[in-house]
Amino acid sequence: MATVQIVQEIIKFVRCFSFVTRLVDEFVSEIQVCDFIFLHDAFMARVKHGQRCILVDAVENAGEAERSMKLWRWLVLSYFFLAGDASKVPALFVFGDSTVDTGNLKQRSSLSLLMTNRLPYGRDFVPPGPTGRASNGKLSTDFLAEFLELPSPANGFEEQTSGIFRGRNFAAGGSGYLNGTGALFRTIPLSTQLDAFEKLVKSTAQSLGTKAASELLAKSLFVVSTGNNDMFDYIYNIRTRFDYDPESYNKLVLSKALPQLERLYTLGARKMVVLSVGPLGCTPAVLTLYDSTGECMRAVNDQVASFNSALKASLASLASKLPALHAMYGNAYDLLLDAVEQPSKYGFKYGNVACCGLGRFGGSSACSNLSNVCFSADEHVFWDLVHPTQEMYRLVSDSLVSGPPSMASPLNISQLIAF
Structure with missing residues (x-):
């Protein structure tokens, strides 16, 4: 499956959970995914950070609830990695x-x-x-x-x-x-x-x-x-x-x-x-x-x-x-x-x-x-x-x-x- 399709599927999946809808709508456009790899029974995403691509967890082969929380954590982490310079005060x-x-x-x-x-x-x-x-x-x-x-x-x-x-x-x-x-x-x-x-x-x-x-x-x-x-x-x-x-x-x-x-x-x-x-x-x-x-x-x-x-x-x-x-x-x-x-x-x-x-x-x-x-x-x-x-x-x-x-x-x- 192409990288773009994978990203679209992840976004569609996360939006099923109302508690992250607003955050995804605000920040997902900021996330730049380099590529995905399959390692140790888990999807791993490499996310753009400056000129480098860093490795972060995406989805683990676990229950639906655990998987949703993994996606939540991944999206939030990705945002803060990428927006560090642009947003000096996140909260x-x-x-x-x-x-x-x-x-x-x-x-x-x-x-x-x-x-x-x-x-x-x-x-x-x-x-x-x-x-x-x-x-x-x-x-x-x-x-x-x-x-x-x-x-x-x-x-x-x-x-x-x-x-x-x-x-x-x-x-x-x-x-x-x-x-x-x-x-x-x-x-x-x-x-x-x-x-x-x-x-x-x-x-x-x-x-x-x-x-x-x-x-x-x-x-x-x-x-x-x-x-x-x-x-x-x-x-x-x-x-x-x-x-x-x-x-x-x-x-x-x-x-x-x-x-x-x-x-x-x-x-x-x-x-x-x-x-x-x-x-x-x-x-x-x-x-x-x-x-x-x-x-x-x-x-x-x-x-x-x-x-x-x-x-x-x-x-x-x-x-x-x-x-x-x-x-x-x-x-x-x-x-x-x-x-x-x-x-x-x-x-x-x-x-x-x-x-x-x-x-x-x-x-x-x-x-x-x-x-x-x-x-x-x-x-x-x-x-x-x-x-x-x-x-x-x-x-x-x-x-x-x-x-x-x-x-x-x-x-x-x-x-x-x-x-």
Whole structure:
């Protein structure tokens, strides 16, 4: 049988299995088969890799189920062998809180203060409608996925097999570095997010083999955006403020953050982006809480800035300790603070007034269908009482991708993915 006919038969066979249909449709055109040989009771395929032809398993004379899994593994491996130079980042993995949650919390809990599964949340999304994102539309990681020419990662706690090799989003609103943060709302702390990722790593290793899975993860990009709710817990929780002064509380959070970032490295992450906590003293919620006249609450921002400084230094120290780690600190704090204080500089009209909410700054209540909702969210830095608008998230993403060292340290994502 001619080589072309064999390839056609293999493709036809694999397409009988629905769980690989999408992957085959996307990648099979990229696979260049040199030829097939029969060796040790198995078909062997030599696949084009640069100027060479390498030998990979194709089909073994085994049961139908085993044979289908062999074909699955062969096609995926072939794609990554061939696309290594063309696709520097094969997958995007996301961890954190509501700044990057695309629906995980709403799947797991109905106790959240934010009704992100109802309009007006998601009103500017394409197509319009709530998605579980705490914004009027996209988040920074959605824009980042577009830059990487990847789909936005599927939610990591959904029961599905598609999209595994393109990344997953494990973030959950209300969570933090501390396990107790957001516990009242049954959120998913970072440690549990990492547990779920570890299961995914093991299943990926079973599908691809340990070496190929490790290579996939090493090329992938990992984003961690959390710590905001840990700081909010200090602001709102009287007992926490009684037990800790700002400095000791920051040290507590940092002591829990670093081991988890190191665990992510242990699980295979080599290109890691860790975002700062935002200027929480400027959020409509905090301005309302402290009955501000409009000025950001300095004491709150000072504590956050101190934590961010320690996080940045600790991340650099972690990278020096783990030579294979390329870690980037994303300074969302300064960008958001500047946008709040000088909104017109970024094309906004309102720096400290939420598009959706009640009260002077829109921070008296959570966004809902009973709230006052602005006509154009693009005129606002904040969408609701604590979360940015889609346009502000776009600016954050741009700063991570191509920003100077003051925004992305020691290098930005465009430079990071070159490694």
